[in-house]
Amino acid sequence: MSRYLVKRLLLAVPTVLGLTMLIFFTLRILPGDIALTIVGDDANVSAERLDEIRRTLHLDQPIWVQYLDWLRQLASMDLGKSFGSDYPIAKRLLAAIPVTFNLAAYTLVLTVLMAVPLGALSAIKRNSWVDYLCRCLALIGLSTPSFWVGIITLMVLAFSFNWMPQITVVGFLEDPVTNFSQFIWPALVLAAAQTAVLARLTRSALLEVLGEDYVRTARAKGLRENIVLLNHALRNALLPVVTLLGLQFAALMEGAVITETVFGLPGLGSTLIQGINAKDFPLIQSSVLFIGLLVIVINLAIDLSYAWLDPRIKFD
Amino acid sequence: MTRSLWKVLLVGIGLVVGTARCSAPAAGPAPVGGGAEREQRLATGTDFPAGPTDPAKVKKGGVLRGTWTATFAHMDMHQTGNLGTWNGVNLLYNGLLEWDAFDTTQQKMVPGLADSWQASPDGAKFTFKMRPGVKFHDGTSVTAADAAFSLNRIIFPPKEVASARKEQFVMVDKVESSGDTVTVTTKFPSSNLLGLLADAWQVVVPKHVVDQNGDLKQVAVGSGPYKLKEFVPSQRFVAVRNPDYFKPGLPYLDGVELYFFAEETTRIAALITNKLDMVNPAGQGLTAEGAKDVKSRNTPIVVGSTPRLAFDAWRFNVTHAPLDNLKVRQALNLALDRSEYVKFLSDFEGVIGTAVFPGSFWDLPKADQDKLVGYEAGYEDKLKRAKQMLTEAGITNLELTLMGPAGVAFDDNAQAIESLLGKVGVKIKRDPSQQEEARNKESKGQFDIYYGGYGIPTIDPGGVYSDHYYCTSPRNTSKWCDKDADALYEQQLKLLDPQERRKVVWEMNKRATNGASMGIVAWRNEDWARWPYVKDWVVTPSRYTLASKLEYVWLDK
Numbered sequence: 001m002s003r004y005l006v007k008r009l010l011l012a013v014p015t016v017l018g019l020t021m022l023i024f025f026t027l028r029i030l031p032g033d034i035a036l037t038i039v040g041d042d043a044n045v046s047a048e049r050l051d052e053i054r055r056t057l058h059l060d061q062p063i064w065v066q067y068l069d070w071l072r073q074l075a076s077m078d079l080g081k082s083f084g085s086d087y088p089i090a091k092r093l094l095a096a097i098p099v100t101f102n103l104a105a106y107t108l109v110l111t112v113l114m115a116v117p118l119g120a121l122s123a124i125k126r127n128s129w130v131d132y133l134c135r136c137l138a139l140i141g142l143s144t145p146s147f148w149v150g151i152i153t154l155m156v157l158a159f160s161f162n163w164m165p166q167i168t169v170v171g172f173l174e175d176p177v178t179n180f181s182q183f184i185w186p187a188l189v190l191a192a193a194q195t196a197v198l199a200r201l202t203r204s205a206l207l208e209v210l211g212e213d214y215v216r217t218a219r220a221k222g223l224r225e226n227i228v229l230l231n232h233a234l235r236n237a238l239l240p241v242v243t244l245l246g247l248q249f250a251a252l253m254e255g256a257v258i259t260e261t262v263f264g265l266p267g268l269g270s271t272l273i274q275g276i277n278a279k280d281f282p283l284i285q286s287s288v289l290f291i292g293l294l295v296i297v298i299n300l301a302i303d304l305s306y307a308w309l310d311p312r313i314k315f316d
Numbered sequence: 317m318t319r320s321l322w323k324v325l326l327v328g329i330g331l332v333v334g335t336a337r338c339s340a341p342a343a344g345p346a347p348v349g350g351g352a353e354r355e356q357r358l359a360t361g362t363d364f365p366a367g368p369t370d371p372a373k374v375k376k377g378g379v380l381r382g383t384w385t386a387t388f389a390h391m392d393m394h395q396t397g398n399l400g401t402w403n404g405v406n407l408l409y410n411g412l413l414e415w416d417a418f419d420t421t422q423q424k425m426v427p428g429l430a431d432s433w434q435a436s437p438d439g440a441k442f443t444f445k446m447r448p449g450v451k452f453h454d455g456t457s458v459t460a461a462d463a464a465f466s467l468n469r470i471i472f473p474p475k476e477v478a479s480a481r482k483e484q485f486v487m488v489d490k491v492e493s494s495g496d497t498v499t500v501t502t503k504f505p506s507s508n509l510l511g512l513l514a515d516a517w518q519v520v521v522p523k524h525v526v527d528q529n530g531d532l533k534q535v536a537v538g539s540g541p542y543k544l545k546e547f548v549p550s551q552r553f554v555a556v557r558n559p560d561y562f563k564p565g566l567p568y569l570d571g572v573e574l575y576f577f578a579e580e581t582t583r584i585a586a587l588i589t590n591k592l593d594m595v596n597p598a599g600q601g602l603t604a605e606g607a608k609d610v611k612s613r614n615t616p617i618v619v620g621s622t623p624r625l626a627f628d629a630w631r632f633n634v635t636h637a638p639l640d641n642l643k644v645r646q647a648l649n650l651a652l653d654r655s656e657y658v659k660f661l662s663d664f665e666g667v668i669g670t671a672v673f674p675g676s677f678w679d680l681p682k683a684d685q686d687k688l689v690g691y692e693a694g695y696e697d698k699l700k701r702a703k704q705m706l707t708e709a710g711i712t713n714l715e716l717t718l719m720g721p722a723g724v725a726f727d728d729n730a731q732a733i734e735s736l737l738g739k740v741g742v743k744i745k746r747d748p749s750q751q752e753e754a755r756n757k758e759s760k761g762q763f764d765i766y767y768g769g770y771g772i773p774t775i776d777p778g779g780v781y782s783d784h785y786y787c788t789s790p791r792n793t794s795k796w797c798d799k800d801a802d803a804l805y806e807q808q809l810k811l812l813d814p815q816e817r818r819k820v821v822w823e824m825n826k827r828a829t830n831g832a833s834m835g836i837v838a839w840r841n842e843d844w845a846r847w848p849y850v851k852d853w854v855v856t857p858s859r860y861t862l863a864s865k866l867e868y869v870w871l872d873k
Contacts, residue, residue, distance in 0.1 A: 033756040046790050049478045056476070085390040086533045087549050095548055151581055158585030159613065167575055167591050168552070261578045264586070266551040270578065274550040279752060 005304070012296050019292045020074070023285050024067050034059070034083050034279040057083055070285065080282040082275075089286045092271060097290070099169055100267035102179070103260070104252035106187035107194060108245065115195040116241070119202025120234065123210065134199065141196035150189045150262035157185065167264055186263040190256050194248050201244055205237035212236075239306065246302035250295045364854045367418050368868045376568045378871035380850065381593045383583060383600040384553050384574035390533035391547075393519045394470050397480045399859075402517070403596070404553035404574055406864050408453070409519035409538035412444050412463060412498070413510065415774070415861035417868055418854055420622075422775040422861065423677065425514045429458055429539065429562075430498070439505030439812045444498045450562040452522045453543045464493035465523040467500065467513075477531070483789070484512055484782065487809060505810045507817050511776045516860040541567040541867040550576050561867070568870040580606050587845055588613055593871070594846035597624065597855060604663030607843035616848050621665050621841040622855045625673060626771040628661075628725075630718075630733065631784075631794040631834040636764050638711055645832035647705035649690035650698040651740045652733065657837055660732035662724065665841040671780040671825050673857065674839050677814070678777035678821050688829045702740045715743040719757055720767035722748035729767045729837075758793050766793065769840075773860045777821040780836075781805050785828045796833030849873040 035053040054060055058069065073080055079089035122134035158164050165182040172179040209215065210233055218228045257269035268287060275283035385400045393405055412430040415422055427433075430444035450458040471488050473479035487502045487509065502509060512518065525537045536544045539562065542555035556571040575592070577583040577600065584606055586592045595602055602610065604621075611619045632639040632648070639645055654668045670685060672678040685691050692698060706714070718733055720726045726748050734744040744765070749757060758766050772779035783789055786805060787797040804824035811817035828834075844855055849872040854863045 033752060033759075036755050036759065037752050046483065049482075052475070053478050056478075082549065084396075085549055087390075092549065095551075151579075154581060154585050158589050162589055164585050164589040164591055167586055262582060264575070264577050264579075264582045266548070271550070273578075277751075278550075 001304075005300075008300050008303075012300075015296060016289075016293065020071065020285075020289060021067070023288045023292075024070060025063070027281050027284060028063055028066075030279075034281070037084065037279050074289075079286045082278075082280045082283050084278070084280065089282050092283060093268070093286060093290060096266060096268045096271040098171070099265055100253055100256075100260070100269065102169075102172060103183055103186060103190070103256065103265060103267060104249055106180075106183045107190040107252055107256075108249055110187055110191035111194040111198055111248065112245070114191060115198035116202055116234075118195065119199040120206055120229070122199065122203040123206035124229070126207065134203075138196040138199045141192040144192065146189055146193055146256070147258040147262065149192060150186065150259050153185055153189055154262055165263070169266065182265075186256070186259045186265060189259050189262075190252065198241065198244060198248070202237065202241055205240050206233060209233045209237045242305055243302055246298050246305075250298045253294050253298075254291045364420060365418060365852055369852055369870070371565050374568050374851075374870045375872055376870065377570050378873070379571040379573055380569050380866065380869060380871065381573045381575065381591065382596040383592065383594075384576045385600050391536045391544075392532040393517055394466070394473075394521070395478050395480055395531070395533070397517070400550075402859065402864075404547060404555070405536055406516055406519075406540075406860075407542040407555050407572060407866060408536045408540040408544055409516075409521070410540050410865075411513060411516055411518045411520060413514045414516060415514050415856065415858065417856070417862035417865070419861075420854065420856055421676065422856060422858055425510060426862065428514075429463065429520050433510070435510075435812075439507070439810070440502045442500045442502075442506075442509060444500075446496045446498065447562060448496065450539055451560055452525075452539050453537050453558060454522070454525070456522060456524065458520060458522075458539050460493035460496050460498045462523050463498045463520045464491050465526075466520045467491040467498070467518070469521070469526075470518060481512075481515075481517060485509075505812055507809055507811050507814075508776045508778055511774050515773045515858075516862070516864065517773065541865055542572055545571070552576065563867065567865075567867040569866065572866055576600070584610055587617065587847075588615055590847065593850050594853065595844055597622075597842040597844045597859075602843040602845060604665055604843055607845065610845050617845050618848055619843065619845045620855070621843045623667070623673075623675070623857050624771075624840060624842045624855075625773070625775065625779075625858045626769060626842070627666075627669070627780075627839045628729065628767070628769050628837040629784075629834050630729070630837070631766045631768075632832070633761055633763055633766070634794050634796045634833050635761060638709065638714070639716075639764060641709055642832065643705050644709050644711060646689045646830070647702040647709070647711075647740065648737060648742065649832045649835055650702040650705070651736050651742075652690060652835055653695050653698060653736065654691060654837060656695055656736060657732045660735065661728045661837075664838070665843070666838040668837070669839045670829050670836055671785070672777045672821065673772075673775045676775045676777075678775070678818055680822055680825055684822065684826070688826060689832055690829075690835060699739055706740060706742075712741070713743075714741070715745060716764040717745045717747050718765045718767060719747040719749060719754060719763035721751045721754040725769065726767060733765065733767070759790070761793060761795065772858075774858050777818075777825075778805060778809060781824060781828060784834055785831070794833040796831055798827060798831055801827040801831065 033050070034057065035050040051060075058066060061069075079093070081088055082092070118134050118138070122131045125131050154164070165185065166178055169182060170178045215228060215233055218232050219225075254269065256267075257273055260267045260270040261273070268291070272284065272287045275287060384403050390396065391401060391405045393401065393409060410428045412428050413425050413433065414428040416424040416426045427447070429447055429450060431447040433442060433444045435442050444463070446458070446460045446463060452458055468491050469477055470479050470481055471485040471491060473482055487504060487506045489501045489503045492499050500509065519538065521532060522537050525535060526532060529535050541558055541561050541563070543558050545554040545556045547553040553574040554571065557567055557569060561567065575586070577586065580603060583592070583595060583600060584602070587595050587610065607619050607621065610617055630652070632645050634640050634645070658664050658668065667674045668691075670680055670688065670691075672680070686693065718730055720729070730744070730746050730748075737744060747763070748754070754768070757763060758768065770784070772783065782805065783791045785796060785801065786792060787799070787802050801824055804820055804827065808817050808820040808824060811820060842855075846853060851870050851872050852868045853866070856863045
């Protein structure tokens with residue numbers, strides 16, 4: 001297992017390097033002028049002054065010099081400062097990441113609580129009205145755009161019930177009740193689509209396992225049905241489910257931009273969008289790199305969890 | 317089966333007709349023409365108080381929660397014109413003098429950090445006497461040396477300072493301080509220096525803080541009614557009351573919290589559920605549609621629409637043939653009749669005007685405005701003249717590229733330009749771009765016609781001209797250059813008598829408008845909303861007045 005872990009970590013190095021090159025060079029070919037963004041709409045600034053701004057941001061340097069400077073900064077664990085505002089990137093991300101993590105955690109818990117029973121029920125009561133109802137609900141969740149669900153949810157809460165979550169984010173440890181009230185609605189919006197996907201996967205995975213010989217043997221031995229399902233079938237059906245959960249978590253951590261925007265949550269997604277709008281290269285680079293690293297780590301964690309879920313799996 | 321088919325057909329026809337009716341340009345509200353009507357609109361706008369409430373009746377305390385725009389650069393007011401910076405950071409600073417908070421005509425200046433000032437008889441030397449006993453937020457005294465340092469930083473910036481308003485002060489020769497006075501000497505008599513100094517971007521900053529930090533991008537130590545508590549770019553800006561503010565008893569609020577919401581629905585939801593006290597046009601306001609939405613809810617929220625120093629305009633690139641031909645440009649201006657044009661603009665609220673703020677002291681009399689190219693009555697006659705002028709210029713099958721920032725506003729304006737120019741045989745090719753890319757392309761002259769929205773900081777009549785018509789202005793992206801018009805601009809800058817100055821301003825405006833390089837469509841209103849307990853909050857046409865410092869605002873709850 002440790003050899004496998006080391007191999008995977010070593011493989012991550014060229015991946016991360018490739019990622020930095022992709023992020024960095026893609027940004028530099030985008031149109032737009034950061035100097036104009038910085039001076040703002042109501043300033044009348046000469047071309048010389050705009051050049052001065054670009055010089056202070058080292059944008060006049062050759063592109064490969066800028067890239068190496070950035071790598072040097074990363075190597076010294078310095079994420080730099082925002083273009084224009086000089087606001088420390090690390091501070092910005094440290095504020096945004098917990099918000100997105102909070103949202104992702106709530107969403108995953110809700111997703112698992114809703115999807116696994118729904119999928120299992122659908123598999124057990126295959127081809128019954130229960131199965132059709134579950135699949136129908138899954139399809140509705142899958143096909144309804146989350147931005148629409150989010151806006152409608154917010155409008156119903158605000159305009160019909162005159163209620164909206166507190167606009168300043170409160171940490172879970174600080175005030176769990178307020179934290180719950182802030183995140184439950186956007187989490188439900190996100191969980192709707194996630195549940196649909198996971199429920200369908202749970203159903204198909206469970207159906208496959210329920211057809212296996214060992215399940216037939218377990219039933220033939222006279223074990224109760226819920227023991228057969230929970231102890232034998234579901235556990236083995238969880239392998240693909242866990243994979244998907246991990247990928248969904250990674251996707252959530254990339255920032256559910258639209259949901260964060262609709263509910264006014266200052267998470268990673270909305271921070272990234274603001275960085276893109278402001279052409280804040282350091283912020284965009286650091287955010288995307290963080291997301292990339294997270295995906296690599298999560299994938300590794302998923303792979304390692306297989307050994308725990310299925311003792312037959314061994315790593316070289 | 318046949319009956320069902322007929323029903324389906326009828327329904328289908330009904331849908332097609334209904335959709336076609338819905339997509340026709342909506343007849344917008346009738347634009348306000350001008351004259352006394354405009355002045356009335358400017359002076360009253362809405363039910364703003366004429367002056368502050370008697371302090372004995374004010375309920376002190378509370379935190380005002382408003383909106384904040386995301387376009388935040390940094391906190392150094394001298395180095396940016398960014399509205400996100402303005403909205404929050406202006407609470408923290410003062411200038412030598414300021415535009416009165418309750419004057420919606422923007423003609424009255426009041427003392428700020430200077431408690432008095434004098435102009436020399438020749439109008440070329442201005443002496444400001446500093447108010448004694450004023451302190452910065454760190455407890456140090458505000459001195460004349462700090463004021464002189466601040467003005468020099470704006471007007472004669474050192475290499476490391478990218479002053480955002482240096483070009484506005486071309487008339488200044490030097491700035492000096494001695495004792496408790498600051499003296500500004502100009503190269504020629506200046507009629508607008510005081511107005512420019514009252515523009516609340518021109519704040520006094522502590523020299524020792526700049527020396528210590530290099531700049532003020534991440535630090536804000538002012539003398540203003542509020543002190544910085546915290547800010548997170550594009551999320552929130554929080555300021556708390558300055559208990560040592562030099563105006564006794566002010567501010568009334570304990571603090572101000574400004575929040576950014578990217579989505580208007582979220583903003584409105586926050587306002588209606590009372591998570592916000594106001595939606596502030598200096599930060600993020602409301603669209604006209606959003607204002608209607610708020611009005612339609614069963615709440616006591618006050619919704620208003622007031623004139624702002626912002627206008628929509630198209631500009632022709634006069635370096636691109638045949639737009640270098642004055643007659644061609646004038647012909648196109650004739651076709652782009654303003655009254656017809658605004659009918660294409662969804663949610664239009666505003667007034668048709670020229671290059672000075674409509675209804676202000678400097679505005680052209682309506683009779684004069686109606687003689688300008690593009691403003692005359694008689695649309696059909698204008699179309700005929702336009703076609704004739706284009707024919708005489710040998711123009712046939714003209715196709716022009718229209719560029720601008722992508723969005724609903726661009727689409728509306730593009731439709732207007734396409735339809736109206738189409739009537740004189742001109743084809744338009746649309747080239748919308750992302751906001752910053754559009755500005756970039758505009759600055760590089762990569763357009764035939766550019767549509768955009770613009771703002772000016774003060775009602776001063778030179779504002780639009782100096783930015784958009786003056787030969788060497790960086791924002792004159794049309795590259796139109798009329799030395800005689802520039803001479804009029806420079807002349808009016810030196811005229812100290814307002815009546816005399818106004819005559820020259822009128823001539824300057826007429827020349828600029830008839831030069832037809834830039835067509836100002838209309839000066840827009842902006843929509844805002846507040847809960848009724850928010851008192852003494854005034855929306856002045858310019859954002860950059862004392863009104864935005866919220867020092868008189870109080871909460872009656």
